[in-house]
Amino acid sequence: MKVRSKDILSAIALGIIGFTLNSCSSTRYLKEGEELYVGPDIVIDSDSLSKKHKEEMKLALNDLLRPVPNTRVLGVYPNLALYNMAGNPEKTSKLRRWMRNKLGEAPVLFSQVDLEYNSAILTNRLENHGFFNVTIESDTLKTADKKKGVRYHVTPGEQYKINEVTFLNDSTPLQQLIYDAKNWTRLKKGKAYNLDDIKEERVRFDNYVKNKGYYYFSPNNLLVQVDSTVGNHKVDLFVKVKDDAPKPALKAYTIDKVYVFADYNISDGDYMKGIDSADQYNGMTIVDPKGKFKSSIYDRTIYLEKGETYNRNDHNLSLNRLVNLGVFKFVKNSFEISDSINNKLDAYYFLTPDNPKAIRVELLGKTNSASYNGAELNVNWSNKNFFKGAELFSVSAYGGADFQSSARNNGYNVYKAGLEASLTWPRLIAPIDFNPLTGHIPKTKTTVGYEFLQRSKLYSLNSFKASWGYLWKQSTTIDHQFNVLETNYVSPNNVTALYQEYAKGNPSLERVLDKQLIFGPTYTFTFTNTMKQHKTHTFYYRGSLDFSGNITGLVMGADVNKEKEKTILGVPFSQYIKTEHDFRHYLKLGRTSQFVSRIHAGVGYAYGNSTAMPYTKQFYVGGSNSVRAFRARTLGPGSFDPRSIDSNFIPDQSGDVLIEMNLEYRKKLISIIHGALFVDAGNVWNLSEVSDRPGGKFSGDFYKEFAMGAGLGLRFDITFLVVRFDLAFPLRVPYYEEGSRWVIDDIRLGDRQWRKDNLMLNFAIGYPF
Incomplete structure (x- = not known):
């Protein structure tokens, strides 16, 4: 049928x-x-309450x-x-x-x-x-037949404020310690009384005294008495250590012995049986009978040392770093009083190793807005304790194919295969000992890889890459990645006569056939607090700097005005500066909805030994994570009209400058189904005029050349992944004649031909931003 x-x-x-x-x-x-x-x-x-205060209270x-x-x-x-x-x-x-x-x-x-x-x-x-x-x-409140609600009339009266805050001052060391810290209290005169503030203050003082050695102290040992009989809607607060606080809570402790059980199993009975034959290393007793780990990994993970006063910050830092080594399935810590007279504690670390070796196989099916359908197979093998020092060694092999489903471009398929290996050390291998005291250990990472790409009937590319760099986390919200050296060598092969004929006289296509040697440092800074779900406003920012051939160009005297480019091993090296920035703002509108805005911009400038940015380093727009009303790489540069060329192969527009903006409203609809409404805008431009891309140069009228699109989407949030469908259509087309670029009046959703020409369905995994 x-x-x-x-x-x-x-x-x-x-x-x-x-x-x-x-x-x-x-x-x-x-x-x-x-x-x-x-x-x-x-x-x-x-x-007495303002309109805003009433709304917040409501x-x-x-x-x-x-x-x-x-x-x-x-x-x-x-x-x-x-x-x-x-x-x-x-x-x-x-x-x-x-x-x-x-x-x-x-x-x-x-x-x-x-x-x-x-x-x-x-x-x-x-x-x-x-x-x-x-x-x-x-x-x-009866609203309709068989429907009822409730109306609550709330009369709060006048809010009480703090009149005075008094800290007990006596001769006991603990009470004196708290008294000396009273200047940093957040319980201030004139501030509104709030029980949550008092609870937070007890926790804050608990952390403070724990950092001074009071391991057994707890927030429940601190009493904040409230006197509301002062009058005039005011209260007095009196802060003291409870009279019935247990004796251990009143003492400051020092660390005596540190025991590390590196191969601990919860089913082990007498875990102390291996103590006599344990290794002694930098004041620590390390029980590792099978020698699974080098003792040196604890130098940068355990910060509680023999003879030092117990410190809660060092306690938590040690646990976080042991967890973030990535080689232990479970990490547990306990303390026992070893000398009650001299107030000494023994520290015990129970570490259960994870299986160091793992293999992961992924088979992916994919489709994109450039009319490609395909599949990819990824195989990854990893060892999380390669040299017994928590080094992560990983080897990945992959292969895939993309088939052009468009009738006009049928047969111009893409095949690729590659191999990549990386080794990560849980320390910085550098002349300077840099070790910020955060829960994440700084790391050194080196990567080497090779990829072969074949475009049927056109050409093939051999790509080699290598890098050496450092990763460190400044805090829970700030990440840094600095690659001291990042090298990429691309060599074309098997270029067909068909492609040579088509590319002749087209600089944008000829550039694909150039050998490329890119090397230099890169730096990436990332800030995000989106994990703080209670905040109304959260942000994400990622900024990067990319330099290639800068010092080499100076040493070799590279100059584009000279007749011949400078080469290394017979290959001209690229010389440029590139920077890229991605800023996002998340506005929480309620428990089930949010408004997301994004600005994505970048610029690359070629100089010295290069007349243009390398093809692989340029920007492009369109597709499922960009301006979704247009296919990937089909926009720009500027007002250039892609219809003016016979695109027998693959749409591939790129530029030196990128400006992109997105607005999206997201709301949970039913269970795992979420909806979205969005508007996208953006384009790319060149810094100089390119002969086969007229209208692509960046100028003061760049804002007149923005592409715009809008649409709606469905997202299926299955916890471990998000499957996304976005349907979009153009609002503004930059390559139309000025005065005719807005196409809102042309929208005809009921017209089958219009839908075929303008509706763009994007399928992707994950949110666009």
Whole structure:
């Protein structure tokens, strides 16, 4: 039976209509007397609070109320509709049971609401924030037939503020230590009373005294007494160590012995049996009977040393560094009092080794917006303890093919195969001993690799690369990567007469056939705090610098004005400076939605021995992670019209300058399904005019040459990966005549030919940015 696209679209339309109708009738399956709970409405009655403070209070209180009503989108209940559509799970298929239990939501009934419990929760939260005279009244809110909500009238009264903060000062060393640190307290006079601030302050003082040797101290040993009888809506705070604090908590300890059990198994009975034959290394007793690890790996991981005062920062730093070595499956640490009179502790590190060797095989299917479909096989073998010093040695082999599915370009397929090996040491192998005290150990990494690429009927490329560099993490949010030397040599082979004929007189295509020798340092700086989910605003920034042949060019006197390029082993070397910057802002709009904006820009400048940037180092736009309304590498440079050339092969537009901007609204729809609306803009330009790419030079009118597109997408977040589909169409085409570049008026979604010419479906793994 032949299935027409019209029939498919009709079925989809009917499904959407049915789903919407089912969503609207969300109460039809409720039993007699049952009512759907539509959620709370909180009203803040206060003359002393600002409008902004009221809104913030309302949002905070709303999150405390239970139960949480069914998910609602644009007035309908999609999750509840799926639950209802699935029917009786005992009499339906596995698919329907999955839809009911995984995607659907059971109806949240008004009978599940406990008004007294919710009122008590709201009162408690407000009192913890200094509103001691709060009153709360609740009313039933009937919104529709079989639907009910609750309105809470909250009158918080005037918020109490801190009048005085007093720290006890006596002769005990611990209390004196806390008293001496009172100037750094965050409990300040005039600040609003907040129980959360007091709890955080107890934790902060706990960390402070632990760094002074008080291992057994805890936040519960510190008492903050509150006196609210001062009057005038003020409180006095009195800070002291509790009278009944245990004796060990009142003592500062020093480290006595450090034991490292490098091959520990939780099933081991007497783990101390190997102590007599253990190695002694830099004050540590290392139990490693099979010699699995070099003792030197603990020099830069364990920072608690014999005779030193116990320090919580060094304690945590040691654990984090042992974990980040990557060779231990489990890391456990404990302390025991070895001398109660002289207040000494023994430190024990129990390390369970991970399997050092692993092999991973990946088979990938892929498609892209340049009409290519293909597959790739990757095989990776790694050893995480190659020289017994936590060195990571990795070898990867890969091969793949991309087939051009477009009828016009059929047969111009791409085949590639490669081999890459890398070795990473958990230290910096450099003249300067650089070892920042963070939980991540600085690393040295060297890489060598080879790739063969064959473009059918056109040419093949042999590419060799090697690098030596350093990676270190300045903090949890800042990363650095500095490659002292990064080399890439590219040599074309088997260039066909067909390609030579087509490329003749076209500098952009002739450049692909040039041998390339690129070498020099590169540096990349990355900042991100996107892991802080509680923040409303989070950021990501990645900036890089790439230099090639700079010093060599100076030494050899390279100059493009000279008749002949300088060469190394007969190959002209590239000389350029390139910088690239990627900035992203994530604005959290609620628990299930966010707004993401991005600016991506870069520039590369060739000089000295080079008249143009190497082809592999230029920028391009379009595709699934860029301006999604256009195919990859089909835009630019500038206002150059790609239709003016006979693109018998592969669209491949690139440039020296990149400016790209993206805006995207993301929202969770149902279960693992997320939706997105987006607008993209960008283009590439050349710094100088290229004869076969007229209109591509960067000028003061560059802003008139932006391409723009918009669209919507679906993302399936399966925890360990995100499968993404983005459908986009152009809003502005830079190679049209000025005055005709905006194409918004030409949008005809109902026109089949327009959809064929303009709609671009992007399939990708992961978010675009």
